[in-house]
Amino acid sequence: xxxxxxxxxxxxxxxxxxxxxxxxxxxxxxxxxxxxxxxxxxxxxxxxxxxxxxxxxxxxxxxxxxxxxxxxxxxxxxxxxxxxxxxxxxxxxxxxxxxxxxxxxxxxxxxxxxxxxxxxxxxxxxxxxxxxxxxxxxxxxxxxxxxxxxxx
Amino acid sequence: xxxxxxxxxxxxxxxxxxxxxxxxxxxxxxxxxxxxxxxxxxxxxxxxxxxxxxxxxxxxxxxxxxxxxxxxxxxxxxxxxxxxxxxxxxxxxxxxxxxxxxxxxxxxxxxxxxxxxxxxxxxxxxxxxxxxxxxxxxxxxxxxxxxxxxxx
DNA sequence: GTAATTTCTAAACCTAACTTTAGGTCAAGG
DNA sequence: CCTTGACCTAAAGTTAGGTTTAGAAATTAC
Numbered sequence: 001x002x003x004x005x006x007x008x009x010x011x012x013x014x015x016x017x018x019x020x021x022x023x024x025x026x027x028x029x030x031x032x033x034x035x036x037x038x039x040x041x042x043x044x045x046x047x048x049x050x051x052x053x054x055x056x057x058x059x060x061x062x063x064x065x066x067x068x069x070x071x072x073x074x075x076x077x078x079x080x081x082x083x084x085x086x087x088x089x090x091x092x093x094x095x096x097x098x099x100x101x102x103x104x105x106x107x108x109x110x111x112x113x114x115x116x117x118x119x120x121x122x123x124x125x126x127x128x129x130x131x132x133x134x135x136x137x138x139x140x141x142x143x144x145x146x147x148x149x150x151x152x
Numbered sequence: 153x154x155x156x157x158x159x160x161x162x163x164x165x166x167x168x169x170x171x172x173x174x175x176x177x178x179x180x181x182x183x184x185x186x187x188x189x190x191x192x193x194x195x196x197x198x199x200x201x202x203x204x205x206x207x208x209x210x211x212x213x214x215x216x217x218x219x220x221x222x223x224x225x226x227x228x229x230x231x232x233x234x235x236x237x238x239x240x241x242x243x244x245x246x247x248x249x250x251x252x253x254x255x256x257x258x259x260x261x262x263x264x265x266x267x268x269x270x271x272x273x274x275x276x277x278x279x280x281x282x283x284x285x286x287x288x289x290x291x292x293x294x295x296x297x298x299x300x301x302x303x304x
Numbered sequence: 305g306t307a308a309t310t311t312c313t314a315a316a317c318c319t320a321a322c323t324t325t326a327g328g329t330c331a332a333g334g
Numbered sequence: 335c336c337t338t339g340a341c342c343t344a345a346a347g348t349t350a351g352g353t354t355t356a357g358a359a360a361t362t363a364c
Contacts, residue, residue: 007310017353018311020352020353023352028155035360036360037359037361039310039311039358039360039361058257059257063350063352091260095258095325099254099258102254103251105210105211106248129353159341169322169323171324172321174342175322175323188331189329189330190341191340200346214321
């Protein structure tokens with residue numbers, strides 16, 4: 001009787017909409033086979049893949065990024081716990097980075113609340129986009145008021 | 153000569169696109185007046201408003217949420233530093249909450265990497281949506297493998 | 305063996321936050 | 335005065351991540 005899970009069964013067990021699962025297939029996140037009648041059939045391992053997708057989305061990954069992670073799973077065999085653990089460690093790094101960014105932002109904000117200026121010249125509060133390699137455009141002079149030119 | 157800033161000048165000083173500024177006006181985030189020829193003219197205080205918008209967006213606020221914050225600024229006079237500082241404290245709370253959520257998520261993930269299961273039954277890693285009032289649908293049984301039924 | 309439920313595909317629709325386009329108007333410089 | 339660049343509006347297009355719809359075929363339930 002192991003002829004795979006129907007899309008509806010998968011939807012029930014993951015809580016995802018059937019349409020979302022089809023969409024994920026279109027994005028290459030899962031690769032069901034088809035039965036004689038042309039309907040999708042899924043392995044139990046796909047439950048785990050979809051679980052990964054849902055968690056990764058909460059972490060702010062885009063579907064292409066998630067796909068890239070999933071593509072690192074071994075082909076030809078059902079991924080083991082160790083495979084999943086290896087993949088999951090990427091989460092850890094991404095989360096650490098995000099927490100660090102937000103904490104830095106918060107610390108800057110603390111200084112900024114004190115002066116009320118919201119001036120990014122002074123407070124360095126505005127760092128466009130999370131990452132590291134984006135000092136491209138140079139600082140933007142927001143607020144319009146230099147410290148000397150403020151009127152109160 | 154204090155007849156206000158043109159949209160182009162505002163764009164240059166904020167780094168925003170002219171089209172974005174027009175869009176923000178349509179969303180009610182700024183309210184320029186028009187000169188004799190029908191062109192938009194902005195106050196210097198609008199630089200600060202746009203700065204606020206840009207920062208708030210980094211913090212993950214939507215434009216309607218940002219508008220709600222801006223609407224708390226006093227009408228009839230140019231906001232003071234103290235006004236802005238008051239508004240900015242909302243950021244602090246939002247940031248604290250987000251950092252707490254991510255930290256919790258990370259701690260759960262740490263446990264999860266150890267077992268490799270990614271099972272949300274076991275790891276409680278999956279908490280749909282940040283907030284507090286969403287225990288509505290009950291836990292979802294992801295992964296499909298109960299601890300006893302695993303094959304890997 | 306039929307009725308009800310699922311599933312199928314393709315294409316259109318949805319929200320957020322903008323950008324682009326098209327066709328015209330305003331303003332500043334020579 | 336005339337040209338060039340900045341500006342105007344309205345509408346359509348864009349991306350991500352899906353949902354909805356329509357009509358047809360497969361599967362399941364009785």
